[in-house]
Amino acid sequence: MKLTHVVLHRLNLPLVSPFRTSFGTEHTRHAMLLEVVGPDTHGWGECVADAEPLYSAEYADGAQDIITRFLLPRLNPNKVVASTLHHLFAPVSGNPMAKGGIEAAVLDAECRLHGQPLSERLGATKTRVPSGVSVGIQNSIGELLDTVEQYLAQGYLRIKLKIEPGHDVIAVQAVRERFGDIMLQVDANAAYSLADAPTLAKLDPFDLLLIEQPLAEDDVPGHVELSKLIRTPICLDESIHSVRAAVHAIEAKACQIINIKPGRVGGYLEALKIHDLCLAAGIATWCGGMLETGVGRAANVALAALPGFTLPGDTSASARYFHRDVTDAFVLDDGHLTVPTGPGIGVDPLPDALKEFTVSSHTISLV
Ligand code: OSB
Ligand code: MG
Numbered sequence: 001m002k003l004t005h006v007v008l009h010r011l012n013l014p015l016v017s018p019f020r021t022s023f024g025t026e027h028t029r030h031a032m033l034l035e036v037v038g039p040d041t042h043g044w045g046e047c048v049a050d051a052e053p054l055y056s057a058e059y060a061d062g063a064q065d066i067i068t069r070f071l072l073p074r075l076n077p078n079k080v081v082a083s084t085l086h087h088l089f090a091p092v093s094g095n096p097m098a099k100g101g102i103e104a105a106v107l108d109a110e111c112r113l114h115g116q117p118l119s120e121r122l123g124a125t126k127t128r129v130p131s132g133v134s135v136g137i138q139n140s141i142g143e144l145l146d147t148v149e150q151y152l153a154q155g156y157l158r159i160k161l162k163i164e165p166g167h168d169v170i171a172v173q174a175v176r177e178r179f180g181d182i183m184l185q186v187d188a189n190a191a192y193s194l195a196d197a198p199t200l201a202k203l204d205p206f207d208l209l210l211i212e213q214p215l216a217e218d219d220v221p222g223h224v225e226l227s228k229l230i231r232t233p234i235c236l237d238e239s240i241h242s243v244r245a246a247v248h249a250i251e252a253k254a255c256q257i258i259n260i261k262p263g264r265v266g267g268y269l270e271a272l273k274i275h276d277l278c279l280a281a282g283i284a285t286w287c288g289g290m291l292e293t294g295v296g297r298a299a300n301v302a303l304a305a306l307p308g309f310t311l312p313g314d315t316s317a318s319a320r321y322f323h324r325d326v327t328d329a330f331v332l333d334d335g336h337l338t339v340p341t342g343p344g345i346g347v348d349p350l351p352d353a354l355k356e357f358t359v360s361s362h363t364i365s366l367v
Contacts, residue, residue: 043109046296047101048263124305287313294327
């Protein structure tokens with residue numbers, strides 16, 4: 001596939017409500033969309049690096065620099081092949097979100113060229129995917145219960161509560177008591193240490209589906225130890241930045257479940273490998289998210305339609321995040337999102353929405 005240039009679009013989308021986690025509060029999604037253009041095709045991908053390096057070491061301005069100066073110059077514009085990018089980018093250390101953004105756009109362009117939906121290319125078996133929702137830390141238990149009630153009323157099939165020390169057992173207990181036997185899980189975003197095991201064990205009686213990333217990103221051995229001290233199944237998010245990291249975590253018995261986030265692992269093809277690995281190893285998986293716009297969401301939903309994604313993902317509707325999305329909105333239908341069926345990711349940014357949210361755009365010539 002020939003490509004001539006890449007347009008890097010930086011957008012600011014106000015969130016419908018602030019999203020507070022153990023690592024910070026976001027009011028705005030700073031999105032980076034990559035548009036790859038060639039004589040015969042075009043494609044869109046989303047780089048999920050956030051404005052600040054809090055969830056991970058990558059951040060948007062850094063990712064833009066890596067993409068512009070170190071990754072795009074490695075492409076041969078006369079012969080761009082999605083499946084070769086992982087190898088081509090390997091000499092550049094780390095930076096999976098930057099690499100994943102390019103790969104997503106190239107993969108979309110390749111699928112569009114062949115008239116093939118991304119879901120089909122990845123091997124999806126479902127036409128719609130069950131949706132969960134990630135609930136940020138609220139100002140009070142009252143507000144938390146109101147928020148969860150609204151999401152359940154909208155049809156979300158599983159609730160994930162963000163937790164941190166001091167906002168964990170009380171929150172889970174309140175939600176369990178009020179809403180009974182719903183599918184409920186928590187995400188700590190690495191806010192605890194092994195010394196907190198006694199507190200985390202107090203979550204055991206609430207029959208959570210899982211606890212996501214209780215300990216630090218690089219503390220796989222700590223998760224192994226913690227798994228012996230608590231009953232709630234451990235799910236890793238931040239720690240799994242590659243298929244190799246997944247192999248190591250599974251072999252060490254650090255987790256029973258993996259949250260597969262394409263952006264975090266360097267793209268949809270690496271995510272597919274982790275999916276296959278987990279399916280073979282009997283590790284349950286679900287598709288995570290990074291507050292993506294419709295561009296990233298479309299691809300996440302295609303991935304989430306693979307058979308190994310046995311738990312509802314953080315694949316929520318556009319309205320959970322934005323008053324207006326950059327693509328046609330993804331809507332919740334009976335607790336599910338529909339997998340797009342058009343070529344590639346099956347959606348395009350709407351020109352007037354792009355215009356409304358764009359703060360800068362840069363064209364990088366490949367030829
Ligand atoms: O840890 O899963 C996470 C959002 C941004 C960064 C990290 C995480 C999240 C979420 C929300 O939990 C996922 C989503 O709805 O996109
Ligand atoms: Mg997480």
